Amino acid sequence: MSKSRSNRRKNRKKRFWRMTVSLFLLLLLGGGSYFAYNVFYHAKIAGENIYKEIDRDKVKNHRTEEVKITKDAFNILLLGIEEQGGGERSDVVMLVTVSPQTGEVSMLSIPRDTRTMIPAAGFKTKITESYSYGGVESTIETVNQLLDVPIDYYITTNFEGFEDIVDTLGGVQVNVPFTFKAQLTGSLKWKTFYEGQMDLNGNEALAYVRMRKTDPAGDKGRNERQKEVIKAIIDKGTSFSSITKIDDLLGDLGENVKTNIPPSQFASFVKLYAKLKSSEIQTLALRGTDGKYNGISYFFPEDESIEEISTILNNTLNNTTTNNLTGNQSSDSSTTEQASTGVEY
Template identity: 40%
Template sequence: MRSDKPKKKKRTWLRVTGIVLLLLIIGIGAYVYTVWHSLNKAVETMHEPVDRVTTKRDNSLSLKSKEPFSVLMLGVDERDGDSGRSDTIIVMTVNPEKKSVKMLSIPRDTRTEIVGHGTTDKINHAYAFGGVAMSMDTVENFLDIPIDYYMQINMEGFKDIVDAVGGVTVNNDLGFTYEGVHFPEGQITLDGEDALKFSRMRKEDPRGDFGRQLRQRLIIQAVIKEGASLNTLTNFGNIFEAIGKNIKTNITFDEMVDIQANYKSAANDIEQITITGTGQTINKIWYLVVDEEEKTRVQTELKDHLNVN
């Protein structure tokens, strides 16, 4: 039986990797041929359709009409002989009219119905039981909103992307040492490996997970800044290659073009929202239990952002 204890693996930084991809797609404005060709090649590599249809929309989503959409991002650690679990689960909703993105991190131990499996379990088990499709169905049921797209992120992906943009520079407000690397206060420059460590540390931070999320946001902003700079325009081939190797998604190339054309203003306002619960041990297993009032609060906020009832 696999342990349900949090693993000391590179997963906390995964909540930023999909965001980086999505915002790079939204924000890219230099459509010279080489960029277009590199993106097309990367999308061909990472495109993987999923056999499901959302039950939360009356009509098909139209990106050309600038309708709000949602993306489920799954940070997955897969090993030989093991289907893996989605240890990082993030839902992003994108609304071009409101020019904003909302990002919700769902704790991996959240207790909910696993749709299609007939059980109530930790939400991250949906991936182990039924892959991407069951994860999308389960999260869609839990939040009561349509889940339109997914991004499955390999655990090494973020490191590759940071290295592809030539590293990042951030302003660190807390000096600390983690896994043999010292991160002093002030402006520091990080390669991919150090960026992972910088965004993983939690226990030594008096702010706990809040502090870790702050550092993750710093990394996101730095990657976007580097990726959009003139110095890296000629390096988009390496960036897209890193993305193509480490991410799977059902977003097609044409849909990415529509997102870039119609949704890039939404990247100007990224809001992180949280869902809280209480820890409970049920049948000797620890879960995070979200009460109905809290669940309804989050559902209402996301429904409003997606313009759905």
């Protein structure tokens, strides 16, 4: 074979591989561009569906200046909304405080039966009832008054949305603290949750976080399970394996979630979460007692505990401390004792 023919054959092979690689890169970039456009499109639609600003005239203690997500400390109020008897209640009330500068993240679950003043109603009752007296603004104002802290953002979801999100993610894994039975919504069947690790679907996860009557720790145990599942959802939702499910996740959010976080800030939240993902969460808890008033069961928080938590949260928001924990709080678990006294208050 002549040398020139051999060179021509080698050149053809080189051109073939260059064309193959170029075509592959074109397809890859084209597919990536489509994926990026698809995500952007669905995120835009979902953002428009879920975004709902609060009525500032109904919330007195609300910061008017813009919060810079990656720099300023802020509060997010998480509400699980339950529809019952034609009305709505905030079955889950959880306050998350984040300080990007110090890396501190705290989580406070307020027992649903906490007896406190509901400004929109004009009298004291269970904090779970606050939502029925004026929606999210009423609950925000109630938490404002209870803890004396501003609420910058809120996120609400109904139970259907919670189930859909967990199912779209392929379920969540939890560490059941003790064996118990709980009734599932919809089918009303009873599910046994065995002590140890379990994989739960959306319907099961909802029953897992709602059960409290047979928990030895009462609302304290329920709050711990709520925190565990929420963290599992966030961890799984932001994992690489969930990228292919982004359309479905955004659809679930758009249909069942409301928030005043501007869509333009979503990327900042994801960036901040990636930065603080390994941070230890400080679990805060209200100390108090269970009792009755006019024949109705309530959780009565101690004034001293309310003031203590208010100080901790405001210190975090002002970036004035590097360790907010006191002897009555823990970064590992809540230390609140809720004694069932049965005493009339």
